[in-house]
Amino acid sequence: MTGKREAKREALKQRLTEAATGRMESSGLAGLRARDIAADAGCALGGLYNVYQSLDDLILHINSATLGRLNAALEQAAANTDTPRNKLVALAREYLAFAIDNRNLWQALFDHKMPEGVIVPDWHLAEHGVLFSHVAGPIASLKPDLNETELHVMARTLFAAVHGIVSISLREGFIAVPREALDEQLTEFVQTLVTGMEHSSAS
Amino acid sequence: MTGKREAKREALKQRLTEAATGRMESSGLAGLRARDIAADAGCALGGLYNVYQSLDDLILHINSATLGRLNAALEQAAANTDTPRNKLVALAREYLAFAIDNRNLWQALFDHKMPEGVIVPDWHLAEHGVLFSHVAGPIASLKPDLNETELHVMARTLFAAVHGIVSISLREGFIAVPREALDEQLTEFVQTLVTGMEHSSAS
DNA sequence: CCTGTAATTTGAACAATGTTCATTTTATAT
DNA sequence: ATATAAAATGAACATTGTTCAAATTACAGG
Numbered sequence: 001m002t003g004k005r006e007a008k009r010e011a012l013k014q015r016l017t018e019a020a021t022g023r024m025e026s027s028g029l030a031g032l033r034a035r036d037i038a039a040d041a042g043c044a045l046g047g048l049y050n051v052y053q054s055l056d057d058l059i060l061h062i063n064s065a066t067l068g069r070l071n072a073a074l075e076q077a078a079a080n081t082d083t084p085r086n087k088l089v090a091l092a093r094e095y096l097a098f099a100i101d102n103r104n105l106w107q108a109l110f111d112h113k114m115p116e117g118v119i120v121p122d123w124h125l126a127e128h129g130v131l132f133s134h135v136a137g138p139i140a141s142l143k144p145d146l147n148e149t150e151l152h153v154m155a156r157t158l159f160a161a162v163h164g165i166v167s168i169s170l171r172e173g174f175i176a177v178p179r180e181a182l183d184e185q186l187t188e189f190v191q192t193l194v195t196g197m198e199h200s201s202a203s
Numbered sequence: 204m205t206g207k208r209e210a211k212r213e214a215l216k217q218r219l220t221e222a223a224t225g226r227m228e229s230s231g232l233a234g235l236r237a238r239d240i241a242a243d244a245g246c247a248l249g250g251l252y253n254v255y256q257s258l259d260d261l262i263l264h265i266n267s268a269t270l271g272r273l274n275a276a277l278e279q280a281a282a283n284t285d286t287p288r289n290k291l292v293a294l295a296r297e298y299l300a301f302a303i304d305n306r307n308l309w310q311a312l313f314d315h316k317m318p319e320g321v322i323v324p325d326w327h328l329a330e331h332g333v334l335f336s337h338v339a340g341p342i343a344s345l346k347p348d349l350n351e352t353e354l355h356v357m358a359r360t361l362f363a364a365v366h367g368i369v370s371i372s373l374r375e376g377f378i379a380v381p382r383e384a385l386d387e388q389l390t391e392f393v394q395t396l397v398t399g400m401e402h403s404s405a406s
Numbered sequence: 407c408c409t410g411t412a413a414t415t416t417g418a419a420c421a422a423t424g425t426t427c428a429t430t431t432t433a434t435a436t
Numbered sequence: 437a438t439a440t441a442a443a444a445t446g447a448a449c450a451t452t453g454t455t456c457a458a459a460t461t462a463c464a465g466g
Contacts, residue, residue, distance in 0.1 A: 005413070044415060046417065049455075115233075157389075167366075167367060185356060197399075207432095215444095
């Protein structure tokens, strides 16, 4: 009857992660309390710190899972579309859809900051970097003359632009634009940008 | 010798605001402590709460001042340029410059969140809204057929796109792109977008 | 099945922080 | 000069994340 320790530990970790994810979904990053999470998971307060290094560490793991789902959704969106132009539009729309459908989890990806002096681990930065990569393929088709660096930089720029539009649109306090209008705006924006790319010097 | 109360109160408010702004510049929003601010301003901890409703209220006022300076800088940038295209490029570059030169103050504009249930006062939302307005003029020239709503929405979208690029570029942890490269990327991005606008259906 | 040991779980205690408020100090008017 | 109202003070409180000595539990050997 060995291995029971390991199993319990894993089970607790999962319960904690699920509890924390649930709290984050319903109350957002700012509504996350160590005591609530522990209570939801059915363990003592200290139990959380046996499994995770800190609350920030736990949040990092939640964000990692969210990034995984987001990356999968974006990959799907690009795969189900034909031309580079349509892929870029589909990626932007999927990003918006994911942000709306997973508001608090998505917000936490960008709202969460490590405490002063603590650096974000490389593996997590890499996961963020994958987001940019989805955009790189279609851009490479549109502008085959770009070298790898230029391509990467432009992909990051385009992603950041779309992120900014989604981010400000979903910001609380600001006038809530209806989803359909947002979708249309975003589509038009990407279309305009692609048109611009097609007409620029080194296409 | 009347009016001394009012004067002292104003003086204290200013000292508190300056102290808090200084702390925010050097340590960022997350490094702001009520006790530090009060100590810097030379008053007791409670004094802060005689002048401001809460720390959030104080932060709101700092952000208001920052927005004032940012709006002034953007207005200047647009005024010193000729064509709509060049105005849009100048606005984006000025936005980047301001963000770099006022990193922590600028970050706080978007990082700060009111506690759950407390809503941002209208006058402050309006100040944020002014940011979009700088972009509206040049866009109106480029696309004279837009009605007021369409114009406002497009201005917001373009601003948000530029904001996103600047925001992700200055994000800690991510690879720091040299300022000149950033500036060039941003310029190219706006140029591409304007080109796209010139070639789109309802120009 | 019993027992000793090592790992785990617990929750009281701690430190840091925003906020309040009874008390003290100060400014103004009479 | 004194009374009153305003303002300043800082101790006390509530809410956090985090730690750690003590209690509990799982496992191996007899």
